[in-house]
Amino acid sequence: xxxxIAITNGTIVDAGGIRRADLRIENGVVVEVGEKLDGDTVxxxxxxxxxxxxxxxxxxxxxxxxxxxxxIQTGSRSAALGGFTACVAMPNTNPAMDSVAVVQQVLxxxxxxxxxxxxxxxxxxxxxxxxxxxxxELVRAGVRVFTDDGTGxxxxxxxxxxxxxxxxxxxxxxxxxxxxxxxxxxxxLAAGGVMHEGEWSSVLGVPAQPAEAEELMVMRDIxxxxxxxxxxxxxxxxxxxxVSMIREAKAAGLAITAEATxxxxxxxxSACRTYDPAFKVHPPLRTQDDVAAIKAGLxxxxxxxxxxxxxxxTRQAKERPFLTAPxxxxxxxxxxxxANTELGADIEHLVRLLSVNPARIAGIDDxxxxxxxxxxxxxxxxxxxxxxxxxxxxxxxxxxxNTPYEGRTVRGSVRHTFWNGDQVVDMGEATR
Amino acid sequence: MTATTLRQRGPKHLxxxxxxxRDDIEQILNLTESFAEVGERSIPRVPxxxxxxxxxxxxxxxxxxxxxxxxxxxxxxxxxMNFSVGSSSVNKGESLRDTVETIAAMGIDxxxxxxxxxxxxxxxxxxxxxxxxxxxxxxxxxPTQSLLDLYTxxxxxxxxxxKHIAIIxxxxxxxxxxxxxxxxxxxxxxxxxxxxxxxxxxxxxxWPVEATHDLDAVLEELDICYLLRMQLERQGQAVVPSLRxxxxxxxxTSARADRLPNDALIMxxxxxNRGVEIAGEVADRPAAVITEQVAxxxxxxxxVLFLLLGSGLDVVDEQRAIA
Numbered sequence: 113x114x115x116x117i118a119i120t121n122g123t124i125v126d127a128g129g130i131r132r133a134d135l136r137i138e139n140g141v142v143v144e145v146g147e148k149l150d151g152d153t154v155x156x157x158x159x160x161x162x163x164x165x166x167x168x169x170x171x172x173x174x175x176x177x178x179x180x181x182x183x184i185q186t187g188s189r190s191a192a193l194g195g196f197t198a199c200v201a202m203p204n205t206n207p208a209m210d211s212v213a214v215v216q217q218v219l220x221x222x223x224x225x226x227x228x229x230x231x232x233x234x235x236x237x238x239x240x241x242x243x244x245x246x247x248x249e250l251v252r253a254g255v256r257v258f259t260d261d262g263t264g265x266x267x268x269x270x271x272x273x274x275x276x277x278x279x280x281x282x283x284x285x286x287x288x289x290x291x292x293x294x295x296x297x298x299x300x301l302a303a304g305g306v307m308h309e310g311e312w313s314s315v316l317g318v319p320a321q322p323a324e325a326e327e328l329m330v331m332r333d334i335x336x337x338x339x340x341x342x343x344x345x346x347x348x349x350x351x352x353x354x355v356s357m358i359r360e361a362k363a364a365g366l367a368i369t370a371e372a373t374x375x376x377x378x379x380x381x382s383a384c385r386t387y388d389p390a391f392k393v394h395p396p397l398r399t400q401d402d403v404a405a406i407k408a409g410l411x412x413x414x415x416x417x418x419x420x421x422x423x424x425x426t427r428q429a430k431e432r433p434f435l436t437a438p439x440x441x442x443x444x445x446x447x448x449x450x451a452n453t454e455l456g457a458d459i460e461h462l463v464r465l466l467s468v469n470p471a472r473i474a475g476i477d478d479x480x481x482x483x484x485x486x487x488x489x490x491x492x493x494x495x496x497x498x499x500x501x502x503x504x505x506x507x508x509x510x511x512x513x514n515t516p517y518e519g520r521t522v523r524g525s526v527r528h529t530f531w532n533g534d535q536v537v538d539m540g541e542a543t544r
Numbered sequence: 545m546t547a548t549t550l551r552q553r554g555p556k557h558l559x560x561x562x563x564x565x566r567d568d569i570e571q572i573l574n575l576t577e578s579f580a581e582v583g584e585r586s587i588p589r590v591p592x593x594x595x596x597x598x599x600x601x602x603x604x605x606x607x608x609x610x611x612x613x614x615x616x617x618x619x620x621x622x623x624x625m626n627f628s629v630g631s632s633s634v635n636k637g638e639s640l641r642d643t644v645e646t647i648a649a650m651g652i653d654x655x656x657x658x659x660x661x662x663x664x665x666x667x668x669x670x671x672x673x674x675x676x677x678x679x680x681x682x683x684x685x686x687p688t689q690s691l692l693d694l695y696t697x698x699x700x701x702x703x704x705x706x707k708h709i710a711i712i713x714x715x716x717x718x719x720x721x722x723x724x725x726x727x728x729x730x731x732x733x734x735x736x737x738x739x740x741x742x743x744x745x746x747x748x749x750x751w752p753v754e755a756t757h758d759l760d761a762v763l764e765e766l767d768i769c770y771l772l773r774m775q776l777e778r779q780g781q782a783v784v785p786s787l788r789x790x791x792x793x794x795x796x797t798s799a800r801a802d803r804l805p806n807d808a809l810i811m812x813x814x815x816x817n818r819g820v821e822i823a824g825e826v827a828d829r830p831a832a833v834i835t836e837q838v839a840x841x842x843x844x845x846x847x848v849l850f851l852l853l854g855s856g857l858d859v860v861d862e863q864r865a866i867a
Contacts, residue, residue: 309746310746310747313745314745314746314747314750315751317662317685317722318682318683319683386666387663387666428642431640431642433659433661433663433664434663435661435663435664435682436661
């Protein structure tokens with residue numbers, strides 16, 4: 113008989129709401145939820161929140177291809193420390209995750225990970241936007257989310273074809289509708305712009321892209337979702353216009369979901385004024401008005417999930433000039449704290465945005481998100497909502513240090529994380 | 545007012561015209577006058593920066609600015625070091641920081657940086673103790689160009705307060721426009737940008753300027769008609785339909801030049817596209833002070849190098865040092 117673990121005196125927050133209860137984990141599964149439970153190991157969660165583990169819909173793990181910036185191992189440790197028990201791995205690796213072989217390579221490399229790595233796959237071969245990836249084969253291999261993230265699929269007709277084709281894959285997924293996740297950016301309008309087009313780009317003399325470069329593709333994909341009945345997920349929504357179009361499309365009953373990153377509801381384009389490439393990201397940091405709209409969208413449910421778009425880059429890559437440095441920011445280890453500090457959502461809503469909703473969108477809600485009840489895999493995180501700490505890139509588990517929150521004091525920390533009952537974070541430290 | 549104020553205010557770098565207030569600019573222009581006199585001597589050289597080493601870090605091709613800075617450094621007796629990098633080095637993924645630290649390790653007092661990426665000189669300034677001078681960064685700033693323009697204009701107009709300058713052409717992609725909008729307005733001039741909307745930034749919030757699309761409407765009230773170089777490759781990029789149309793609508797044609805007030809100056813940062821932004825004949829009129837701008841560039845850069853790298857003497861001592 114294996115040893116069991118009891119988490120006592122905590123406040124459970126999950127899809128079922130909020131309640132005081134103890135729980136007991138055995139053989140990787142929650143076996144009991146109730147009062148005054150005991151176990152071989154007892155974790156006192158008095159004053160703490162016990163939540164289903166977080167699910168990141170948008171993680172760049174850089175393996176294979178750029179292991180100097182991150183590996184699946186280091187990225188998953190970063191995730192566990194951030195309270196995540198599952199990460200949807202973006203396919204813009206090198207080679208791209210556009211075949212079963214590369215997807216399998218990622219799954220193999222994930223064997224020593226500290227959380228579940230859920231591979232997404234590219235919509236098109238090589239993410240080149242020209243030929244569809246073997247979607248049925250990839251779905252058979254377990255893929256549920258397709259995306260060319262890093263770029264949007266520019267060709268209208270090919271996007272329509274992808275949505276139509278994906279509708280015919282339901283029989284391989286027990287009816288789960290395969291998700292086409294879009295990085296919305298019309299390249300001909302974005303025209304190489306590396307920050308938001310507005311008063312800051314004008315003064316700084318930096319090539320910029322307007323909010324409309326995102327919004328035009330949101331508009332197109334809403335139209336194509338309507339046309340095909342396909343399921344579209346909007347990645348890292350960053351503008352007021354996008355939020356309002358998505359709100360309207362959802363009200364009209366379209367099968368649309370959306371995510372927003374923490375940086376898009378906490379930072380604006382003025383952060384670029386020192387040309388520090390730490391603040392270079394795609395889509396770019398927008399205006400305060402957009403920041404407010406993203407927050408409102410997350411609070412009213414228009415945007416379903418907080419995603420990190422965790423995008424590690426080496427120090428040397430981020431020490432190039434703003435124009436040529438690669439875009440992207442770390443996010444896994446700060447997402448919960450930053451959201452808890454800045455969003456103004458209660459913990460029940462935060463758990464929906466970080467766990468319940470993204471688990472459902474990624475099709476992994478049989479084991480992540482949901483409610484904490486007997487029989488469920490023990491994918492859990494234990495949170496201190498009041499603990500204050502200062503963000504330091506160098507102290508992170510990620511191989512990279514490119515956090516945009518360096519030096520910022522945030523509130524809320526991850527005490528413990530359990531993945532399939534395995535305690536991967538203990539008192540804020542990774543156990544392996 | 546002493547020459548040390550620029551340094552004492554903190555910045556030992558010249559990255560943007562936004563770093564300079566009116567007093568700073570006047571100080572530089574006044575010192576430029578003294579250095580211009582050095583240039584007229586039979587041996588145009590003073591020991592003001594003897595023992596100082598200046599490195600050139602040019603990521604972008606530049607003949608004029610580079611020669612001008614080199615001449616200025618020589619006249620001040622500074623040692624110079626050339627770290628010429630083709631733009632390809634950037635594409636090879638070389639860390640800008642590694643390059644800067646390599647140069648800094650050789651022991652230098654100043655780095656003059658030109659880079660195709662806006663903000664690169666600012667990054668350089670964070671990685672070295674040497675003074676950093678921006679010799680042009682992308683579309684952002686080219687402060688010594690603005691200073692030589694201010695100096696040239698002041699020579700002819702005495703006072704820039706209340707004067708009206710139109711900057712005409714490709715504002716959006718121009719570091720000269722961004723520098724001069726700040727420089728001329730800091731000196732009390734009224735700045736009007738003239739360009740089609742496709743060559744203006746989408747917003748001018750934060751710019752101390754007015755803007756118009758109608759050159760003919762402002763010509764007769766100008767003290768300075770400042771033409772920017774039209775990048776020939778912009779033609780057809782949905783920015784302007786053709787260079788011919790650009791010349792007709794925004795070029796300083798002979799007919800337009802005739803409508804300028806008699807004492808108005810015609811300026812251009814060079815190199816000119818005769819027949820595009822300026823009619824060939826107009827560039828040769830007495831009102832065109834384009835070659836004077838180039839000549840003054842050396843003196844202005846001497847002043848900047850001296851103020852940033854010099855010994856920290858006050859103005860009186862400086863006059864003595866260069867005497």
